[in-house]
Amino acid sequence: xxxxxxxxxxxxxxxxxxxxxxxxxxxxxxxxxxxxxxxxxxxxxxxxxxxxxxxxxxxxxxxxxxxxxxxxxxxxxxxxxxxxxxxxxxxxxxxxxxxxxxxxxxxxxxxxxxxxxxxxxxxxxxxxxxxxxxxxxxxxxxxxxxxxxxxxxxxxxxxxxxxxxxxxxx
Numbered sequence: 001x002x003x004x005x006x007x008x009x010x011x012x013x014x015x016x017x018x019x020x021x022x023x024x025x026x027x028x029x030x031x032x033x034x035x036x037x038x039x040x041x042x043x044x045x046x047x048x049x050x051x052x053x054x055x056x057x058x059x060x061x062x063x064x065x066x067x068x069x070x071x072x073x074x075x076x077x078x079x080x081x082x083x084x085x086x087x088x089x090x091x092x093x094x095x096x097x098x099x100x101x102x103x104x105x106x107x108x109x110x111x112x113x114x115x116x117x118x119x120x121x122x123x124x125x126x127x128x129x130x131x132x133x134x135x136x137x138x139x140x141x142x143x144x145x146x147x148x149x150x151x152x153x154x155x156x157x158x159x160x161x162x163x164x165x166x167x168x169x170x
Contacts, residue, residue, distance in 0.1 A: 018123055
């Protein structure tokens with residue numbers, strides 16, 4: 001079982017999982033085939049395989065998670081409510097081959113730089129969706145209606161309160 005699946009809180013669901021670009025897998029296989037005759041290719045392939053299989057990243061409805069490492073685990077997690085910005089870094093070649101790097105900044109000095117991933121735009125969209133849903137949970141019903149363009153119902157007329165003393169004076 002993957003780390004992210006093990007660490008989910010009750011009611012927390014995975015919205016988007018990050019995937020390694022096919023170009024990276026292709027490069028690892030080319031290194032194995034071309035340099036496989038020399039032992040170096042086997043080491044390059046194994047290092048790439050371990051790196052890609054031991055790195056896990058996802059967006060849930062509550063957190064943005066990056067887990068790295070096989071023997072030594074390092075995780076970076078950021079609550080969706082504390083995400084301040086999401087940026088996308090794609091070179092020309094990255095756009096042509098459909099991969100890129102997502103950078104998430106949070107409150108304070110929090111910053112998560114994800115490794116290159118396939119379809120980074122949908123990953124970014126999942127973060128923005130989770131962020132919008134989390135912010136909507138904290139709004140009152142009147143605020144939600146105002147954002148949707150609905151007019152609040154007119155206030156009920158106030159009734160005049162009578163005190164115990166004023167009842168006896170009549």
